Amino acid sequence: MEKMPSLWQAMEQKGYSRREFLQFCSFAAALAGIEASGIGSVVEAFETKHRPPVVWLHFQECTCCSESFIRSSHPIVADVLLDTLSLDYSETLQAAAGHQAEKCLRDTMTKYAGEYILLVEGSVPMLDDGIYCTIGGRSANDILQETAKDAAAIIAWGSCASNGCIQSADPNPTNATPIHKLVDKPVINVPGCPPIADVMTGVVTHILVFGRIPELDSQGRPKEFYGRRVHDTCYRRPYYDAGMFVEAWDDEKARKGFCLYKMGCRGPVTYNACSVTRWNEGTSYPIQSGHGCIGCSENNFWDNGPFYRHLASFPGFGIESTADRVGTAVGIAAAAGVAAHAITTNIRKRKLIDETMDESAEAKRKGGDA
Amino acid sequence: MATAAETPGYRRIYVWEFPVRLYHWVNAICVVLLAATGFLIGSPIAIVHSTEAYQQYWFGIVRFTHFVTAFIFFFNFLVRIYWGFAGNRYARWDRFIPTSGAKVKEIFEVLRVDILQMKLKGRLWIGHNALAGLIYFLTFFVFLFQSITGFALYSSMSSSFLPGLFAWIVPVMGGDFAVRQWHHVFMWFFVVFAIIHVYLVFYHDYVEGRGTTSSMVGGWKFERRDVLDERVGHNDHRDR
């Protein structure tokens, strides 16, 4: 079987120096959460292991995952993963088109059966035989099943592939379905709309270095990146604990950078690494830019509106109704019902109450110690 | 039915044992605290009396109170479940579940006599009537639901053992957001329950005059001696 060059070989060919390679190795090690003493093994892995071929499928998506991916903060990461680690098949990035591209995919699948990493971006429509998303005349599900069969590992990029995302918003007209529900192999979910570039490269790096998939949580997400909530490492957290909240977008408190909880921030219920790695080479993340987290890496975030309240509108009672409004109404109804019942009791049960009173009066009259 | 002239005199009955009363009031205090602090967590009021975050911590204290109370609430609830098997006949688990057709009939009778007042007189029970028992049984499920969802939420901010036991509910419900949403919704159950529960205690005391309200303090209820003499032992209710 024809082997891919190792990462170091590929980088050398592209003119990277040894020093840059080593820098990349320590960066990759840090991303994958390997301690400094383990960098040696990363270097060795990248020097000797043949880098696995990669197939990147695009289904119902907006390509924001790809866009995010090419903005990895370390230039070499992007360069290596895109050029050197050339994506053997990626509709967006490949040079080939049409039949040529299809052939490319077929070649990769047969030549590297059981070795290639399958990256899927987008959800799969399952309604009407998947007619809503076809490539080269075949349905997304068809393509997915075929490619997944011989994949060494499957990564679901983004909220579409992990959870369904916007396309699956109620009433989910195409029955958009996440990947893990369609294949019976373990799938690494990397949710986010899009996922953080450095998280994406971190996950791929983990597989490259260790040759196995990272430890996953109960929702199939790599623990190293999705183990904590945005809220847990948010730099505005002291304001949360102090109870100092922004009350309106243009108030003094917003200018001072108070916590955005009351503006609907979903950081407390969102598992992602935004507040640690941040975005665009560590520049910022939504909360740092003054907007609450909308929980884009959480299941169902698209239907949990409105985004400017930290809880969703109450199901079945219209868009403006909160649980509190419905609860207050029910509470008032209960109080009113109780009052009405008290009045009815005094009318309907008058006789009974009077009898009891008489019983007592009688006992008193008789001087008994009833 | 006894007429006024032959007033038979009343006897005390020890209905609610100490563990039941203790459970009741600990639970009542916990629920009030949990609902109040929970409501504040959901909709914090604007209290800012300092310029820097490190100078105040009221929201942290509210949350801390919620969590500490939650643990007390949970273990108190477990003790009550135990007492459902160890306690006296009025506290026993079978008081809460309509296990027989007679119990189901009882429920309809209470509905007709006390709630809808279609009928003026009906039987009286010394402990819970069957409808009350059933409502408390359902309430226990809400306790359980609040505990499961609450500890599941708490598991993301705690590494201790107990909350971890409940983390499984998060993927089942589809994420922390949904868990939190439902945890919040069920707060209102407690508000509505409290209104109706307290009212009905007053109602029964007012109409029946048997010391219902004070029974949860001292444990004693009062029942007519003649009724007790002939009935207690095989069937602890009386006709009015």
Ligand code: HEM
């Ligand atoms: C009577 C029972 C309870 C009631 C009425 C209640 C009510 C509430 C409410 C209304 C909230 C705010 C939700 C929101 O709007 O975001 C909340 C939050 C919370 N509750 Fe409870 N709760 C109860 C029991 C528990 C229990 C047993 C636990 C277990 C530890 C618990 C743990 C939590 C946690 C962790 C939060 C989130 C707090 C935060 O993230 O700051 N609750 N509760």
Ligand code: SF4
């Ligand atoms: S801004 Fe959001 S994530 Fe940050 S502390 Fe406030 S609620 Fe938590």
